[in-house]
Amino acid sequence: MTAPLLELQDAAVVYTVGRTPFRKRRLQALAPTSLRIAPGESIGIVGESGCGKSSLARVVTALVAPTAGRVLWRGRDLASLDREGRRAFRRSVQIIFQNPLSSLNPRMSVGELVAEPLAVLRPDVRPADRPTRVAAWLDRVGLTAALAGRYPAELSGGQAQRVAIARAMICEPELLVCDEAVSALDVSIRAQVLNLLASLRAELGVALLFISHDLAVIRYVSTRIRVMYLGRLMEEAPADRLFASAQHPYTRALLSAVPIPDPVAERQRQPILLNPELPSPFDPPSGCVFRTRCPIARPNCILQVPNVAPAPDGAAGHVVACHYAGQPVPAGTPLAQPSPEPARRSG
Amino acid sequence: MLLVVSGLRVSYPAPGGRVTVVRGADFAVESGECLAIVGESGSGKSQALLATLGLAGPGAEVSGSALFEGEELVGMPSRRLQQLRGDRIGLVFQDSITGLTPHMTVGEQLAEVLVVHRGAGRQAARAEAREMLEVLQIPEPDYRLGQYPHELSGGMRQRIMIAMALLCRPSLLVADEPTTALDTTVQAAILRSFAKLKQHAGTALILVSHDLGVVAGLADRVAVMYAGRIVEMAPAERLFAAPRHPYTQGLLASTPRLDRAPSAPLPAIDGQPPDPASVPEEACAFRPRCKVARPACAAGRPPPVEVAPGHRVACLAAEPA
Numbered sequence: 001m002t003a004p005l006l007e008l009q010d011a012a013v014v015y016t017v018g019r020t021p022f023r024k025r026r027l028q029a030l031a032p033t034s035l036r037i038a039p040g041e042s043i044g045i046v047g048e049s050g051c052g053k054s055s056l057a058r059v060v061t062a063l064v065a066p067t068a069g070r071v072l073w074r075g076r077d078l079a080s081l082d083r084e085g086r087r088a089f090r091r092s093v094q095i096i097f098q099n100p101l102s103s104l105n106p107r108m109s110v111g112e113l114v115a116e117p118l119a120v121l122r123p124d125v126r127p128a129d130r131p132t133r134v135a136a137w138l139d140r141v142g143l144t145a146a147l148a149g150r151y152p153a154e155l156s157g158g159q160a161q162r163v164a165i166a167r168a169m170i171c172e173p174e175l176l177v178c179d180e181a182v183s184a185l186d187v188s189i190r191a192q193v194l195n196l197l198a199s200l201r202a203e204l205g206v207a208l209l210f211i212s213h214d215l216a217v218i219r220y221v222s223t224r225i226r227v228m229y230l231g232r233l234m235e236e237a238p239a240d241r242l243f244a245s246a247q248h249p250y251t252r253a254l255l256s257a258v259p260i261p262d263p264v265a266e267r268q269r270q271p272i273l274l275n276p277e278l279p280s281p282f283d284p285p286s287g288c289v290f291r292t293r294c295p296i297a298r299p300n301c302i303l304q305v306p307n308v309a310p311a312p313d314g315a316a317g318h319v320v321a322c323h324y325a326g327q328p329v330p331a332g333t334p335l336a337q338p339s340p341e342p343a344r345r346s347g
Numbered sequence: 348m349l350l351v352v353s354g355l356r357v358s359y360p361a362p363g364g365r366v367t368v369v370r371g372a373d374f375a376v377e378s379g380e381c382l383a384i385v386g387e388s389g390s391g392k393s394q395a396l397l398a399t400l401g402l403a404g405p406g407a408e409v410s411g412s413a414l415f416e417g418e419e420l421v422g423m424p425s426r427r428l429q430q431l432r433g434d435r436i437g438l439v440f441q442d443s444i445t446g447l448t449p450h451m452t453v454g455e456q457l458a459e460v461l462v463v464h465r466g467a468g469r470q471a472a473r474a475e476a477r478e479m480l481e482v483l484q485i486p487e488p489d490y491r492l493g494q495y496p497h498e499l500s501g502g503m504r505q506r507i508m509i510a511m512a513l514l515c516r517p518s519l520l521v522a523d524e525p526t527t528a529l530d531t532t533v534q535a536a537i538l539r540s541f542a543k544l545k546q547h548a549g550t551a552l553i554l555v556s557h558d559l560g561v562v563a564g565l566a567d568r569v570a571v572m573y574a575g576r577i578v579e580m581a582p583a584e585r586l587f588a589a590p591r592h593p594y595t596q597g598l599l600a601s602t603p604r605l606d607r608a609p610s611a612p613l614p615a616i617d618g619q620p621p622d623p624a625s626v627p628e629e630a631c632a633f634r635p636r637c638k639v640a641r642p643a644c645a646a647g648r649p650p651p652v653e654v655a656p657g658h659r660v661a662c663l664a665a666e667p668a
Contacts, residue, residue, distance in 0.1 A: 048530035049501075156619050157388070186387035187557065191601035191615035198612065213530065216603040220613055243605070257535040258605045259560025263583045265606060266563040271535045276502040293532075332535070335542045335564045 003075065004036040005174055005207055006060060006093070011035075011069035013055045017282075025282050029055040031231045032069055037175060042201060042208040044222030044239065046215055046254070050281050052231035053211045057179040060209060061095045062086075091121040094168035098180035100160035104152040104167075111148035114138060114166045121171050137166040141196060158189035162196070169200060176200075177209045182217060194220050215258055219243065224317070227251045230281060230289040233308055237318040247311050247318070247325040250290050256331065266335065273332035288323070295329050348414075349518055349551050350399075351375045355411035355421075357391070357398040365408070366624045369395045370575035372411075373651075378518060379549040383566035383583070385556055385598075387620050391575040392555050393523055400436065400521065401428035416518065434464040437512030437550075441524040443504040446511075447496040453507055454492030460514045479510045483540050502533035509540055513550070520544065523555045534561070541565055559602050563587055568657070571595045574621050574632035577651070581658035591654055591665040594633050631662070639664045 013030040030052040037043060037060075045053045058064035059071060062078055071078040073089050081089060094117075097103050104113055114134045118125050125133065135145055141162040152160060161181065168176055178197065182190045198221055201208055212218045218225060219239060226236040227250065235248040246252050253272040260266045274293040279285050285292050291301040300323055311318035312326045320326075357369040369391040376382045386392040397403050399413045399420060413420040416435065420428065432438060440446060448456055457476035461467040467475070473492070480488035485506055496504060505525060512520055522541070526534040542565065544550050556562050562569060563583065570580040571592065579592040590596045597616040603609065618636035626632045631644045643663055651659040 048532065156622075158619060186620065187559075187598055188387065188601050188616035189619070191603075191613040192617075194603075195612040195615060215531075216605050219605070219609055220603055220611070253532050255605065257531045259534075259538070259558065259564055260604055260606050261559035261563050261599060261602050262587050262604075262606070263563045263566070266560060269564075273535055273539075274532045276533045276536045277500055333539070335538060 002038050004072075005039050005041075005074065006035075006037045007072040007075075008033055008035040008056075008059065008066075009070045009072065011059050011066035011071055013052070013059060013064060014067045027281050028231055028284070029281070030059065030066075033233060035060075035226075037207055037209060039174060040201070040205040040207050042210065042221055042223045044218035044225040045209065045211045045228060046213065046218050046225060047228035048213055048254075048278075050230060050278065051228040053213075053228055054179055055231070056228070057095065057177050057209065057211050060175075061093055061177050062089065063095070087121060091171045092174045093177065094171070094173040094175070095177040095179060096161070096164045096168050096181045098183050100157070100164040101152055101155075103164060104160060106152050108151075109148065110138070110143070110150050110152075110155070110163050113152075113163060114148075114170055117167055117171050133170060134166075137170050141166045141169075142192070156189075157185055158193065161185060161193055165193075165196065165200075169204075169206070172204070173206060175207045175209065177211070179211045180213070181210075183212065183214065190217070197221055215254060227254065230279065230284055232289055233319075233321055234290065235318075235320045235322075237311070237315070241315060241318055245315075247320045248322045249294050249296055249324075249327075249329045252329050253295075268334050268336065270331035270334050272329050288321075290322075296324055296327055298324065348375045349378050349416065350553075351412075351414045352395075352399055353412050355395055355398065355413065356409070357394050357403055358408045359404065360406045361624065363624075367626075368575055368623050369398065370626070370628075372572070372575075372577055374570050374577060374580065376519065376551045376553060378551055379545070381545060381552040381554060381565050381567045383554045383556060383562040383569045384572060385559065385562055385569060386572035387557060387598075389574075389620055389623055390572040391623075392572045395572070396521060396523060396553060396555055400432060400438070401425060402432075430464075433460060433512075433517075434515045435517050435519065437515070437517040437520040439505070439508050439512050439520065439522040439525045441527050443501065443508045443528075444496065446508050447504060449496055451495075452492065453494050453496070453499070457492070457507070457511055457514060460511055464515050476510070476514065479514055480507075483510050483513075483543060485510070500533070502529050502536060505529060505537055506540055509537070509544075513544065517550060519551045519553065521553045521555075524557070525554070526561055527556070527558070538564055559587075559599065560604075571598070574626045575623065576632065576661065577659075578633065578661045579659065580651075581655075585655065585658055591658070591660040592633075592662045593637050593639055593664065597636075633662075 010032040012032040015027045016024050017027050018024045047053050059066050115130045118130050143162050182193050210221045222239050225239050225242045227234045229250050235251045253274050256271040279292050287303050288301040288306050291297040306321045306323045308319050308321045311320050353373045355372040358365040358367040372395045384392045398409045403409055409421055454473055458472035461472035477488050526537050566583040569583050569586045570577045573594050579595045600614040616636055629648055631649050634640045634644045649661045649663045651661040653659050
């Protein structure tokens, strides 16, 4: 195995919420988690609100220090890096967010925005060479040179996200973290940006950590996918394997819940219907955190936290955290019911 | 026909003149039917609907006609519109937390709808509210009625909003991106609530959404909007199986789906959606992004042509099948 670019070793994030000492509550946004990202790899992190995927992104990019565990960059603990080491790290690990407009300074022009990281992180690039690089990157992300003089407010959502990508990529990072980076974009623009990210990875070998709630989108850019729930890892597998034979009931429910843009297929689809009530992250369930919504939970799930273990069939790179991994999960009713229920009596 | 909208135009004041966001929309909804309006941001899909219901923003100019159960909604006094909304027309929006009052229990808010619109007594109203929660298969209805909005999850709040919209047995329910803010596994449950409603005494549904998967599950007919106009309208199965407008085709192709092996790269529509302020009045608005555009597309706006029963397309390249 190649040496990882970045590695999390039992990294956890716990926030303390509430102002007065008596009201303080602990919120474990990310349970102790390990993750290895190899150079050029593309990892997808999928999960719903509160699953810890954004906390993971913040730990990986050192925007938040882990409250426990370590983050290693090329084998060196981030916490031990000196000023120069941190600068090298920032140059190598970049992030783009869901809403590009909130991460672009409204008073800076597109040209200034894209040049800024060069000035801060690449003192070796002479100021005279910056405009050439900016122009090259604007062109690479599909923006015309004429946009360099515009301001963020004048951009469409898709254009603003391209500016954010150019800004993140201009220092030639080795890892690009995308936190819901295409979720706010319209369908036709989303496809353009996904293709751009895929081509950047293919041409420049930049590793991607792609975080999304959308499995259909994540499938396009990831070779390995991790599924998270309430701050914990539920399942991880190579992308093809995850879509072909998911073992965790939560992954199966997620896969089965994605609507299909085809009326015939969509109306016959029988998703696994979960209890829609999410547990409070302040008071997570004992044992398996998914058990309160799990259709196949048994008493054992209340008592014992399931370990992250190899999938029952031992497929390479496939791990699951479930006592009953691979067991059948009952499906729900299709949208179109062949014989509608009798209309209820009026009055 | 329950609702017939014709020649609807909506414009807003803007620096340097008015900006037209809906440029002549025609659609109709029958009792018990689900019409979906799809389109991307700025296509005018929400504006067309809000204007129809008298909910367009300040400064809006609305023209055209919207006949609901024989009454003209465009230009109707706001008092009368208020009576209709919540009674004959139910509304569900994307953001359910702003639709509920934080200091009243769910039961009080649901009952209030019936007290205001139907003059019902508190006790009877509450009983009817409870019954509606049962119809929508919301678990533990009595417990829910006693809860405050902040105690509910997003999915449960959205189901309460649907129940509230249905309380007066409206003949039309309008839902604008009703599941967009929800998690996928929660969305599945909400979609089933909407499907229930179709079995329910003939309530028509207008569903505004950007999500073609959601639309595929519920819609009987689909209207596709682009730059303020409906560019294609067809029965749902036909629209998804045989789209004729290049924009609809592009939209479907660029939607990633889980039931098919991914093709790389994902087919995308080139270019950007137009800025409503610079849409040409007398040319096809999709022309700059269209792969099959011809010179004639710049010369005039393509009129909607019926290519099959109930299937209208506004594109010069679409010939009758």
